[in-house]
Amino acid sequence: MKRLLFCLLMFATGAPVAAEKNYQAVFASLKKMQQQLQQLKASERESADSQATAPDLNKKMNGEGIPVGELLFFSAYLKHTYLGEVLAVKSQQGIWVDLLSFSETVEFVIDVNGNTGIAKGWFINPENTFVLDTTKMTITVKGRTFSIAQEQLHVDQQDIFVASTLLEQVFDLTMAVDYSTLELYINSDARLPIEARLARQKRELSQTARYSEPTLPWKESPYQAVSSPMADIQISMTADDQQSSAGYSILGANDLAYLNAEYYFAGRDGDLLTDSRLTFSREDLNSELLGPLAANRIEFGDVLATQIGNRFNSNYARGAKVTNKPLFKPVNTNQVNIIGNIQPGWDVELYQNGVLINQLLSLNDGRYIFENVDLLYGANNFELIFYGPQGQVERKTEQYLIDGTSLSAGESFYEFSITEQGHQLFNQSNYYVENPGWLFSGRYDTALTDNISVYGGIAGLKSEYKDDTQNLAIGSNVSLFDRLLINLDYEQNNEDESELEFTARGQIAEQALRFRASERERLINRQSSQQSMSSSSNYEFNISGEVFQNQYGRLNYQNNAYYTDIDSRYDSLKLENIMNYAYSGFSFNHRLSWQKDSRLDDSTLLGNVRLQGRFGQVFSRFSLDYSMSPHHSIQSYEAQFNRSLTSQLQGELTLRNSLIDDVKSAEIGLNWQSDRFSLNSNLNYDSEDRWRVGLFSRFSLGYASQGTGIFSSKRSLARSGTLMAHVYLDANNNGIKDESEHGIAGVKVKGVQNYRQAVTDENGIALLTSMPANRTTDIVIDPDSFPDPFLIAANDGFSVTPRAGFIEYIDIALNNSSEVEGVVYVEQDENMKVQPFANISLIDKTGKKVSQTQAAYDGYYLFTDLRPGEYKAVIDDEYKDKKSLKDNQHVTLNLSAGGEVVVGADLVLKPKQVKDGYIAKLGQFSSLAILKTYLYLVKKPLSDLAILDPFYIKKSDKEFVLSAAFSETQSDELTQVCSVLKSYKLNCDVEPYTVSY
Structure with a gap:
C-alpha cells in the first residue's frame, strides 16, 4: 500500500x-x-446545510418512474435535524405515509391498531385529540369529524397508510418529498414533541444515516428436520335447489428433512381429494447447492417443467427441477408468467400499468396463472386485485423493468427438470394430461456481451401412449442503443412443427411500442393416416402508455392490433382499445374490441365498462357488457355494493342481469371477521326460482412448539414469516434461559424494517406474524415498555430474514441495569480540586465506547442503564489536551448481573x-x-x-x-x-x- x-x-x-x-x-x-x-469537507458541510432546508419540489425528481404500490423508506428531517426512517407507499398523487412509523418519528401519542382499523390518541398536546376509523372512512380531530376519500387511505393487512396531503391538513404540517434521495422534509409552525425533547437534551442526532437498512448482527434461519406447521384453511358448505355439498382446502408450508415443504389439498364430500400439490424445495442465495452445479434452488415433488421457449406448460407433475438462475431475477425479458397460490372461489384481476388486461373467475385449483404476459419496453407495473367469495379485497404488486437483455457479459444460467407428465404425488380425479409420459426439459442462457444474449433449450417426451416427441428452442435478445430491444425465437419438434417469432420493443415519448410477427407450421389430422400441415402468419402491434397524470386524475391506455392469416385461405383482423381513468379513489375501465373474420359475413364490435369506487361508506363495483355490431344490445350488467356495518361485520349485495339468457339474480352476504378467523355467508336467488346458500370460514393455523401451542390468525401464515420471541430476565447473565428464569410480560417487540410489532404475554412470549418473506429486518425491544425501569436489554438486538411458512424462535435476554457515579478531581500541590465539565467515556473490555457523559459544574458525573460487564471510565483526550491535563488515576469497574449502584468512582487528573x-x-x-x-x-x-x-x-x-x-x-x-x-x-x-x- x-x-x-x-x-x-x-x-x-x-x-x-x-x-x-x-x-x-x-x-x-x-x-x-x-x-x-479541506475544500471537499467544506463542500460536504455546505451540501449538508443546504439539504437541511426543505427543497423546492419543482427542482427535484417528482417520483415519475416509481410504480404505484412500491414500498419506500424515507429519511425524515425536521428543521436541520435527522429524525429517523418513515415507511411509505407510492400512490397516484404522491405517497401514502405509514401512520405508525410517522407518529413514532415525530413522537405523536397515537396508538395504531391494525386489527380493528382504528388509530387514536393525541398530537402536540392532549387537547388535540385524533381518531381515524378505516371502516367508516372518517377522521375526528379535536372533536370534529369529517369523511376521507378512498384515495387518501391505503390499508395493507394491519398497516394503515395515509396520504401525505391529508397528514398535512390534519396535523397542520408542511411536508416536502424528495424522491431522488428518498428524503421527507417536515416543517411545523408549532413546536413538535420531538423538537422540544431534542432541545431539552441538547444532543446532536446523526445526520449521516440515509436509509433504514438492517444493521444488527444477522441471525441465520437454517432449514430444520421438522419445523412447526403453518396452514391457511378454508371450509365451505353450500346448498341449492338441487343438492348440498361441503368442501375444504388447505394451503400450508413447513420445514421437513431440511427442506421447505409446500402443500395444497382440496376436496369435497364424495371426493376427498379433488386437487393436490406437494413440493419440496431448498434455496441458497450463495449458489452453493449440489456442489459443482452451484445451484441456488432445487425442488422436487410436484413441479412445473422447465420452459424452454415461449410456450408454457402449466401442469404440475411429479419430478425434480434444478436451476442456478438468481432468485427474483427474470431472465426471459419477452414474456412473463404470473403465478401464485390462492384459496378456491376467488376472482383475480390483472392490471398492467393501470390497465385491466385479464381476469380469472372462480378459481378452484388453489392457484392463479396468467400465462405468457407480454412485457413492454420500460416499466411494467402489474397489480393483482383479489376478490374473495365473501367480499374480501386484497392487492399485490409486481414490477419488471425491461431496458436491456437482463444479463451482463459473462453471465450464464441453466435450468433443467425431469417430470412424469400426467402423474402427481397424489393423483386426483380432476387431473388430466393429453399426452402423459416422462419429460426432460433443459434451458441454458448466456450473455455474449452486455447487449447480446442467446439461449438454447431442448425437451424430450417419452410418451406412454403416443410417439415420442423432441422439441428444440433457440433464440437471442439484442439491445440496440439502449432504446430498442429485439427478440428472435425459433422452435421445432421432430414432427416438423415449427414456430419462428420476431419481436421488437421500444419507447417513444414515454409511450411503449411493441411489434411481433410469427410464422407457425402445425400438424393437423394427427389421428388420421392423411396427415397434413397448416401454416399461419400472425402480426401484432401494441402501443400503450399514460395520457396524463395530474390533479384531475390519471388516464392510461393500451391499443392492440392483431392480424392472422391461415393457409392463405382465410384471415382475421382484431382491433382493441383499453382505457383506464382513475381519480379520487374511483376507477373507470373501458374495453372496446372490433373483429372481422373472413369466414363470417359480419364483423363484431363488443365493449365492456367497469366502474368501481367508494360512494360515501359503500364500496361499489359496476360492470356492463354490450354489443355494437352486428346488433346493438346490452348483453349483461352487474352491480356490487359492500358496506361495513360494524368494525367486524360487513354486508354485501350483488345484482346481476344476463340479457343473453334472460336471467336476473340477486345475492346478499354477511361477513364477520375477528382477529383469528372470518365467517362468511351468502344467499343467491334468480328469476328462474333457483337458489343457493353458502357458509364459509377462512383462518390460518400455526403450532408453536416452544410457546403457546396452537394459534390462529385471519391473515395468511403459510405465505409469510412468523417470529416467536421469548423475553426473559437473565439473572446470571450467561446468555442462556435457565429453568429458574421467568418471562417478562408487557414488553413490546418490534421489527424495524417491516414495521411488525407484538407485546409479550404473561409468559413473556410475543408473536410477530405476517412478516414479509425474504426481507431482512432488525428485531429490537422498546425500553419504554419495560415494567421495571431498572431493566435493560442484554444486547442491541439482531436481524432475521423471515421464510414463508416458517416460525423463527428466539430468546431475548434482559438484565438488571447498574449505575456508576463519581467526581472528577485535579491534583495540584497535593491538594484535590474538582474539575467541572469534563467529557467522560465508558469503555468496555473490547475497547468499544458504550456511553458518554459530561461532568457537572461541581465535577459530578453519572452513568445509568449499564449492562453487566467490565468497563473502564476515561476522560476524553481532547478535553485533557485543551486543559493541559493528564491522567493520574484510572477507574475500572466490574458490574454484576444483579444490578448495582457504584458510588465513588472518582477520576483524578494532574497538570501536564x-x-x-x-x-x-x-x-x-x-x-x-x-x-x-x-x-x-x-x-x-x-x-x-x-x-x-x-x-x-x-x-x-x-x-x-x-x-x-x-x-x-x-x-x-x-x-x-x-x-x-x-x-x-x-x-x-x-x-x-x-x-x-
Missing part, C-alpha cells in the same frame, strides 16, 4: 518513480492534497509538565495520515542523521506539527540539522515551541 501511495505521489509531481526523489515537490503535493481535502525550547519544524499538516505518509517518504535523509528522533505534536484534531528534533536552547545543532535537511530539498525551520507532557 505504501509503495502504491509513493508511486501515486511521484506521478502527481511529474517525476519518474526511479528518478531522484524531489522531496520539495512531494511536500508541495501533500500540501495540495491537504487543501483539496511544561518545557520551553526549540524544534526543527518539518511541516504542519491537517491530517495525521498525510503526516505519517510524508514521514515515511523522507525517512532516508532522516535516517542518515542518526542523532534525530522525529516526533509529531498534536495541536488540535486538524493541526499536527512534524518535528525532526527538540532542544531547550536555540543551539547550533538544530541549525545544522535544518541545513542538512534543506540539502535534501526538505523544508526545515528552527522555531520556539512549548512542549507539554
